[in-house]
Amino acid sequence: MSSTRLVTPKHMPWTPLPYMRRAVDFLKSHYRGGLPLLPGGRKTSITLKAFAELKAEGKVNTMLVVAPLRVARQVWRQEGAKWNDFRHLTFAGVYGEAKARTKALNSGADVYLINYDNLAWLAKQYMGRPLPFDVVTF
Secondary structure, three states, X not given: OOOOOOOOOOOEOOOXXXXXXXXXXXXXXXXXXOOOOOOOOOHHHHHHXXXXXXXXXXXXXXXXXXXXXXHHHHOHHHHHHHEHHHOOOOEEEEOOOHHHHHHHHOOOOOEEEEEHHHHHHHHHHOOOOOOOOOEEEO
């Protein structure tokens, strides 16, 4: 039995509060940035919205999300499934056995999810070559 908690999609549009819209605009207009929001402040959906808008504008294609394993497995993909605005995005989990990580990297997904423990492995895969991600978020 899988330990990944699945969320029933809401199939509703993502309707941001004013601070959320400002955060999306901030992320889109800055090369680097952070969201100093409390847990539950909707950082994941804000980041997904910024990425989805940049992707729709043709400015980016892929995003690497670096997070603790539990967050990578149980938050990002499920948050993407909750809202209509993100349902078109595809996710690949770059964790588990090396063979599964390699398969995920070659999947052609929009969003790649990796835990901190696998960053050294990822670096070795691209030694001397640029990473194939337009956006990296921690």
